[in-house]
Amino acid sequence: xxxxxxEVFLCGGTGCxxxxxxxxxxxLLQEIARHGLEKEIRVTETGCNGFCAQGxxxxxxxxxIFYQKLKVDDIPLLVEEHFLNKRPVEKLFYEEPTxxxxxxxxxxxxxxxxxxxxxxRNRGALDPENIEDYVAHxxxxxxxxxxxxxxxxxxxxxxxQSGLRGRGGAGFPTGLKWEFACKATGETKYVxxxxxxxxxxxxxxxxxxxADPHAVLEGMIIAAKAVGARSGYIYCxxxxxxxxxxxxxxxEQARRHGFLGENILGSGFGFDLEIYQGAGAFVCGEETxxxxxxxxxxxMPRPRPPFPAQxxxxxxxxxxxxxxxxxxxxxxINNGAAWYAGIGTExxxxxxxxxxxxxxxxxGLVEVPMGTTLRTIIFDIGGGIPRxxxxxxxxxxxxxxxxxxxxxxxxxxxxESIAKVGAIMGSGGMIVMDDQTCMVDMARFxxxxxxxxxxxxxxxxxxxxxxxxxxxxxxxxxxxxxGDIESxxxxxxxxxxxxxxxxxxxxxxPVLSTLRYFRDEYEAHIYEKRCPAKRCPALMKFEVNPxxxxxxxxxxxxxxxxxxxxxxxxxxxxxxxxxIKCMTCITxxxxxxxx
Numbered sequence: 024x025x026x027x028x029x030e031v032f033l034c035g036g037t038g039c040x041x042x043x044x045x046x047x048x049x050x051l052l053q054e055i056a057r058h059g060l061e062k063e064i065r066v067t068e069t070g071c072n073g074f075c076a077q078g079x080x081x082x083x084x085x086x087x088i089f090y091q092k093l094k095v096d097d098i099p100l101l102v103e104e105h106f107l108n109k110r111p112v113e114k115l116f117y118e119e120p121t122x123x124x125x126x127x128x129x130x131x132x133x134x135x136x137x138x139x140x141x142x143x144r145n146r147g148a149l150d151p152e153n154i155e156d157y158v159a160h161x162x163x164x165x166x167x168x169x170x171x172x173x174x175x176x177x178x179x180x181x182x183x184q185s186g187l188r189g190r191g192g193a194g195f196p197t198g199l200k201w202e203f204a205c206k207a208t209g210e211t212k213y214v215x216x217x218x219x220x221x222x223x224x225x226x227x228x229x230x231x232x233x234a235d236p237h238a239v240l241e242g243m244i245i246a247a248k249a250v251g252a253r254s255g256y257i258y259c260x261x262x263x264x265x266x267x268x269x270x271x272x273x274x275e276q277a278r279r280h281g282f283l284g285e286n287i288l289g290s291g292f293g294f295d296l297e298i299y300q301g302a303g304a305f306v307c308g309e310e311t312x313x314x315x316x317x318x319x320x321x322x323m324p325r326p327r328p329p330f331p332a333q334x335x336x337x338x339x340x341x342x343x344x345x346x347x348x349x350x351x352x353x354x355x356i357n358n359g360a361a362w363y364a365g366i367g368t369e370x371x372x373x374x375x376x377x378x379x380x381x382x383x384x385x386x387g388l389v390e391v392p393m394g395t396t397l398r399t400i401i402f403d404i405g406g407g408i409p410r411x412x413x414x415x416x417x418x419x420x421x422x423x424x425x426x427x428x429x430x431x432x433x434x435x436x437x438x439e440s441i442a443k444v445g446a447i448m449g450s451g452g453m454i455v456m457d458d459q460t461c462m463v464d465m466a467r468f469x470x471x472x473x474x475x476x477x478x479x480x481x482x483x484x485x486x487x488x489x490x491x492x493x494x495x496x497x498x499x500x501x502x503x504x505x506g507d508i509e510s511x512x513x514x515x516x517x518x519x520x521x522x523x524x525x526x527x528x529x530x531x532x533p534v535l536s537t538l539r540y541f542r543d544e545y546e547a548h549i550y551e552k553r554c555p556a557k558r559c560p561a562l563m564k565f566e567v568n569p570x571x572x573x574x575x576x577x578x579x580x581x582x583x584x585x586x587x588x589x590x591x592x593x594x595x596x597x598x599x600x601x602x603i604k605c606m607t608c609i610t611x612x613x614x615x616x617x618x
Contacts, residue, residue, distance in 0.1 A: 027065040029106065030084040032147050036071030036233050037226075037265050043094065044068075044079035050095050054102040064106060067156075070234020070269070072147035074134055075226075076386035077117065082129050082147060089129035090115040120384040120406045134385045137404045139366070141374050142350040143390045145235045151269050154276040157237040163282055165353035169245045170290035173356075175205055178249040182352070184360035186372030191217055191308075191345035192420065192449045193525070194371075194438040200342060203332035204250040207340035212252040214243055214296070215336065215343040217313060218259035218266070221305035222421030223472060224380045225452035228346035230388055231376070232259070232266035235350065236273035240296075242349030244282065245356060247294040250342050255296035258313050260303045270298055305422070305476035308450075309524045310335075310343045312478065323480045324524035345450065347376055367393030371437035375448065381418075381455035384409050389453075391436070398432040401455055412457035416540070420449025422469045422476075423529035425536030426462065445536040447529065461558035462541040463548050467495035469533040477526065484527030487518040491534060501561040503549035512538065557618070560604040564618050569594045571616035578608035578617065 077091035183198030335341025384406030425446035515531035579589035586601035
């Protein structure tokens, strides 16, 4: 078969679908056909390419030209200029946010160039709904090696020596967990994949499932061989329809090609799995609550011990790891433990995938070696803070994590270093905040989430988080009282020491970390009735400072209720009887002139 002259890889992840990539693909295929180029150009819809904020994105090979923010109207010009006239369309190149330089090639863009890919090695490079694409990229080679050349003990030893630790948040050594399950008595054992991913701002697992589902399947089958399991489940929330669709296709294809089922690859070993759709409860990210859910019970944690490796699903020995953990396994088997252990730090090996979101120019999926600094991720890869604002803090670990301030930007991202500064690695959510973020309100937001998602089983979490939320709401409403800070600290310690599961034990972390680094903001809210970040409407006067006003009229033009009067070269004036405190004027004021 004559090879195609040009390969076009169009991102088909959830983010790009939301930006219109399906319509772009339809018009692209029409234009290619209109010019008679079907035999020269092949279009492949991939999973998430990683650079979510720039979607829809497209990579044209072999040149490696990267096009971004594509619209249907751009496609006729792109096909004619690039594919017919051999002139890449410069206006569709990526524009670096600070220098405004147009960068044509994907591998030259700092967002991509400064990453190290293991888990995301196939992103944007294959059709996730085609098993042959995965095999062509080295897929299932590790499975063949594990089943035909290695014993269970050898697989576990390799994973232990690699230093791989669970990427779901706790960081427990993966090989050690597998060893416990392998040695547990009983003929029936299970391997589970946690794809629940409930943290606000997190989309790592979803994107991996959408882009490279067979990598997760391969890791799970190798894990099953290691511990002696014959059955397994992928627990994925129903809010991930595209990930579920592609995983179902991958499972069916793996069965058809002999990678799932009885006597896999003639090895005598059999394993099969199915998908269990969760209803979206955050607490079901906790392993025992997840198992309760699969069993048809309410998603509530169980006391431990016994631990799942001894008594897990249906009281049988069970291994549970998350999506990212399994996606590492095949590469460890293929390349060896020493190769993997050579990446990262002394105690945190390999790479980590982060969902970089918030007040940062380059929003997307980032994979870096353990030990990379936060400054490198946020400024070198993430492109810094938009709108010329200043960096204030970064939230790591979602609702169970903590805030890290500017003075700690050079801390290395590994399990121990992050814990020392009051946060946790978590599953990989990384939310960047600029100087317009109110840290008290941010803590209130996460506590509201934790309180709402508490399963209610244990009193410290059920009642303690409710009391903390009430205090934080009072503070942001201008009703804070002396002693509120001390009450928050006391409640936090009690909940951390006595809650049943990790959700409750880590729930106070956002409050504790903001009190640790931004205590002055709490004090300003309580004692001065002032929000330094100008984010809490109840503490705002909504008056224009004549000394700071630059008389640009942006507040006047954007006010939705015409509560502002302004004339050219004059200071704006806010009519308080009309003002609805929507914060629009503050958001649009370039001089921070509104109090």
